[in-house]
Amino acid sequence: MKDDSASGTNDYLEIAGKRFRSRLMLGTGKYRSPEETVAALEASGAEIVTVAIRRLDLDNPNAKTELDYIDWSKYTILPNTAGCRTVDEALMTARLARSVTGSNWIKLEVIPDPKYLLPDPVGTLEAARQLLDEGFVVLPYMHADPILARHLEEAGCATVMPLGSAIGSGQGILTIDEIRIIVENTGVPVVVDAGLGAPSDAALAMEIGADAVLINTAVAKAQDPVRMAAAMRLGVEAGRAAYLAGRIPRKPFASASSPEEGVVRV
Amino acid sequence: MKDDSASGTNDYLEIAGKRFRSRLMLGTGKYRSPEETVAALEASGAEIVTVAIRRLDLDNPNAKTELDYIDWSKYTILPNTAGCRTVDEALMTARLARSVTGSNWIKLEVIPDPKYLLPDPVGTLEAARQLLDEGFVVLPYMHADPILARHLEEAGCATVMPLGSAIGSGQGILTIDEIRIIVENTGVPVVVDAGLGAPSDAALAMEIGADAVLINTAVAKAQDPVRMAAAMRLGVEAGRAAYLAGRIPRKPFASASSPEEGVVRV
Amino acid sequence: MKDDSASGTNDYLEIAGKRFRSRLMLGTGKYRSPEETVAALEASGAEIVTVAIRRLDLDNPNAKTELDYIDWSKYTILPNTAGCRTVDEALMTARLARSVTGSNWIKLEVIPDPKYLLPDPVGTLEAARQLLDEGFVVLPYMHADPILARHLEEAGCATVMPLGSAIGSGQGILTIDEIRIIVENTGVPVVVDAGLGAPSDAALAMEIGADAVLINTAVAKAQDPVRMAAAMRLGVEAGRAAYLAGRIPRKPFASASSPEEGVVRV
Amino acid sequence: MKDDSASGTNDYLEIAGKRFRSRLMLGTGKYRSPEETVAALEASGAEIVTVAIRRLDLDNPNAKTELDYIDWSKYTILPNTAGCRTVDEALMTARLARSVTGSNWIKLEVIPDPKYLLPDPVGTLEAARQLLDEGFVVLPYMHADPILARHLEEAGCATVMPLGSAIGSGQGILTIDEIRIIVENTGVPVVVDAGLGAPSDAALAMEIGADAVLINTAVAKAQDPVRMAAAMRLGVEAGRAAYLAGRIPRKPFASASSPEEGVVRV
Amino acid sequence: MITLTVNGKPREIEREMTIPEFLAAHGVNPETVAVAVNGEVVAKERWPGVTLRAGDAVEVVRMVGGG
Amino acid sequence: MITLTVNGKPREIEREMTIPEFLAAHGVNPETVAVAVNGEVVAKERWPGVTLRAGDAVEVVRMVGGG
């Protein structure tokens, strides 16, 4: 973001004491090629990038992945515990993630159901508490439940990451009222994660006061991921600028934009 | 827009043979000061700017208006017939507009009802036909009625301008399905006018294939109109780029963004 | 409807001087069998029943249709001009309908587009004026355009029949704000036609003040059309009773239903 | 409900081994008079009726309340823990409720926030487990979180009671996708509680497969509560019948209800 | 043999005939149909006086289920 | 005179008394209330055996309309 950006020069996202100019976090899953991954990251302007932790294929241990093409000096790496169904799996994966990345940041996901991929409120809170005890910086993925957000913040999480709609669905933000309440009541950054399908969704998240968004599928699976990454960046910047600019209230009625007086009558 | 824009260098809006880089048309009503009007126009990147035609106060004929501060060499002026309740009033206002602006472009509005400010489909079509006969370039404001759009296009209008929601209401696009159908079936540019409240609305209009949007109240009445103008510009660019990039389909179900294989099990 | 009905004994729908207790009009297309058609009509409590006019197969002129099984002494027949793409086709079909049914009621449809099946505002108004001149009682199907509704009412139509959503789509009422405005401004009965998929849709139409609804596909194509007809009847009655009962306003915030004072504190 | 009801004679709601014909639970708060309370209960057909537990005013211990006018032999009483902010308050209130009503059914609410009145997922689960240990039949009020619903069912709750929208707001069902998932995955009855404003909302809850609804404010605060109670009854019956009848799928496109062949062409 | 256009398609009949004769010749119950000739609807009471001639465009319609 | 905390507020009574005596002294219909003492709900059949003493925290509740 340039100095003459629409959001202004002093507008930072701050997580666990670290400052970021970009409010768009990008995932690295599901791209068609490593080249696309790298170019999309570049176009997005993202500074925080998520990765997953998976078992190495010992019969083919040096197969390159998209991640080998990324210049990690440019990004803050955020490993996740995606795929973990239980607290124990999430704890183990988080610890392995810390070992492999050298970073203590973790995007915590405890997702018992493989069909709807919805996070477990109780398990997530339990795992968060344990990981916080172990010194992790925890960014928990969660249902857009304002009271759960409060519990996670009180436990010491660095952000809350409420979902907009089902992960990978592109349905946008179906939890808008809940996210408004979370924004109003939460002291740590609110990152809308899951379900965002287009820049309009990303802009909307920012307009209602979210601090950032995390996007993966909507970029990786777009017909032109690199252009979509640029579009998402613009959408996030647009929404943030609009939030700072103070939008007009929604009104149930019309009001003319041209003067009502002085019309030529026949 | 720079050459390295997200939409690409060859992406033009073309109306009546004239090409524009910006897809955001801006209105000039309701600003708090002339300075804000000028700065908002600048920040928006708009190339087409709407004005109204009103009776001169002969007792105070040289009162300056916001329009006196605008460098009109930079913009294509688009006078409207806002406030006209009948076909005859709209015709008279259009002819006066041509005389005062020296341009034959007219944003046609025939709005019989002062409360809901909804356009008259029959009167608009009748006035459009007359003005087209008289050599005007007609951009008609209309309900988002796909069959009416067809009539207006067949009559020779340069664009169609379906409403998103009640003018000035900031409710966004409540007519999304109709606008999709209009986009699919219309050969002239589709400009979504009225009701857009935030960049997310503008982006959405562009994502579903609209060619441009027209905004006034949402910028003029924002707490910081200049920043909101910049935000709207970004939103329009984001939506256009996403349209060109090809968004993922909306799906009713979840799909994981991280690999489902290879998760550490405990 | 019984005397102790939820809507009260003096609640009538009146169209062109004729009174009805039922506010559910039912179509007769697309059922799986004549028996189902008859039983669904019975279960629905409908008093006004729509039919289409089609060319007779002269090579098989006595093939029975579902309509031969209906006791027409119990119903007011309402022929439509469905399938007519132009004003002339609609006029011809209306005149043939009057000849074959002996009734001068006509549900007017002018639908140029075979894909989206959206009505032509200009053609519908033109045809309505002609048919009114010829003594028809005209019930025009229309886009939910409040100004068009006004034109049709001023022309002398007996009702207006705005669409809820695309015909046969079961999407419910996507035009809710427009229908509210039509209800507020229209003196003749407002009948919501097209798109209703379930009793909740029918109830909603009535709750916002519509005078009646017309349903076909949602009953005929339900898995159990007879039970769905009964369900729609209940839905319409529920919505009408709620309209008369005066619903609570929608509020953006919560308010407790139990007393806030006197809670046991620990 | 009569034998010839739209839902059929063998359609029961069963909670903790007890069978009910009515699927509408009614609250008793906020009515304007005891007479209205009694008449609304009667008109609603409700068999399960909620009450709150509050401290007695010892200086005026025999002040009559609306509840003194109700013939409790006709209803299953369901006391709630409304107003309780913590697990301990809810436990104490539940135990007092059992003592005062003689019934071990409890509608469990743990609501820490007095502004948004949203339930605590963690506290509710903890209180539910304790009350189940003490032999209560627990009907927990909850956010529409499918994983939380699973935890509560696994703990042994007799129902789950997800919210439609903010309590008392009349906004209807904003959590429709979540409730669908809960219905699909839950073995105990799903009762939609909070936010229902009109029969269309109640019908919608039943159409998507909820087993019952609980309503208070929308009846008590209607302009005519008794008629609204009757309307809600009809809405619930309509929605249940439609669920059993199998509604048509929502489709994004139109399909004609009259035959496409045989139209008179001019 | 003469040729009419009936319901949009050519149809041969033996000779010129009135509308009731035409309907009877095709086994059509006259109660259930309406008839137009050359774009004009013919009221039922006028049917006996209208003779169908070569080249006439005839519409014969009935009610069917519809919504 | 001794002082209890009843429903969150101090209340003086003449002397120590059992729950039924306390309710009767205040004109309360015992059928319609539940009672907790010092955080424990007291089952109705146990009321006669429970004496309220100075400093006891007593809750006396009833049903009211609620949803």
Add this chain to the structure above:
Amino acid sequence: MITLTVNGKPREIEREMTIPEFLAAHGVNPETVAVAVNGEVVAKERWPGVTLRAGDAVEVVRMVGGG
């Protein structure tokens, strides 16, 4: 003195005058306005040839901010 209807209201002027004279008399910058007389817009090049007479309905309009 003669009376015109200007912008919907009566307005007296000293004498009959052409449009440029009328505008000058009122201090109006002719660059910024359009003029209609009796329902017809008068093109600027025709202004000098059009004389405003008693009873004429005159519209003088300008651009203002609008959307």
Add this chain to the structure above:
Amino acid sequence: MITLTVNGKPREIEREMTIPEFLAAHGVNPETVAVAVNGEVVAKERWPGVTLRAGDAVEVVRMVGGG
């Protein structure tokens, strides 16, 4: 030959070996992986001191693209 459970599946290795030996034997770049043994993550600096024995459950993981 001894048998470990590696990443959930049985895997035979020649002999007991330390983690760095195990990784080297499989051609794994130790920079890119993390290792857990019997449910405990082993910090990289401790790898040389940990010997894998028959029946040990070993996890060897890497980063992959994910969201």
